[in-house]
Amino acid sequence: MENAGNLEQKPLFNELQQGRELVKQLQMHLDPSYSEETRNMLVEKILSSFDKAISMVKWVSSDGEARPTGTTPVDSPRSDSGSPHSEDSDRRDIYKKRKTLPRWTEQIRVSSGTGLEGPLDDGYCWRKYGQKDILGAKYPRGYYRCTHRNVQGCLATKQVQRSDEDPSIFDVTYRGKHTCFQGSHLIPAMGTLESSKQMLKQDQVHHQDHLPEQQNEQQQAQEILFHFKTGLKVRTKDLDTGEQQQQQLMTSSFSFPSTPFECLKTENHIFSPPTVDHYFSGNLSPSFLSPATSESNYFPVSPCRVNSFGGGGYRNLQTSESDLTEIISAATSGTNSPIVDLDFPMDFDPIFPFNSPDFFPSCS
């Protein structure tokens, strides 16, 4: 986190700026000719924006440590199938690391109206590697890991489990941060649509990695982004205040376009922050229905594309192990704003040539 300081300020700055913009918009909309709904939405967005900014401040000030043991994120665990010994210890390390990896859970509600259920797309490219029946749970739990695991050594994983009581709710537990550069990270939100498609078929995912702190931050940021874009509504339990408000927000009117940005899939996602910003600021179109298909098994899967959820809202996030997580969540819950920039700062070098074609690998 060397230059984290500055980097982190950017998102904060963006957040504040956004808040200001929203206030301006609200001001314009004070005109009675605008619907009350619109005004409420703006108010919520503004609140959310400030909440996020606050979260960021907290985050920055407490930046600390959530760093998992290993600071070497990337390296595919098994890549070196060399010595048997190492393989063995590798595996053990993995377990150990796993424990220390930041982990957080999000509850995502999928709209069931359309028959689609898939919601959970966080913009990352996930590959399902397992499914298991969990004791006491009606539905099996799906295990997903980052598609780029082998290529980039991204250890992020996620578990998706459908709620017993409310099948429309999926508990998604993320573990580890993404160390890979997928477009999704950045533009994750969009990934939602397609993801849903897949998700429909599958369960849930989990993702995470043990990344260094930077990565953590990144991830968080990314997550936030996702949610935003995706229109997901996620919340962290830990978040204390503001959440409800935020939630309302989310639930209320906003949804992100599930456009194909993301779909840009990994290949191009170059997420340009600005773009994202624009998105948020201006267009969040309410397209809730996801085009995705409807075949579903248990869970929706989200590959790398976008899904849009139908209207649901996320419910709680539980979690967490670290403050970061909380922060993240908080931010996440904030929702509608463009926090996009957060990611950048943390992950990438500002000067990084995102446009470079080879920068992003492809998702599938």
Place this chain on the structure above:
DNA sequence: CGGATTTGACCCCA
């Protein structure tokens, strides 16, 4: 044909 998913077996930890 390559990549993703399925699914039973295996491993580790509580």
Place this chain on the structure above:
DNA sequence: TGGGGTCAAATCCG
């Protein structure tokens, strides 16, 4: 020892 998590061969799909 059992449950949860992961592996990996088989299978599916585009």
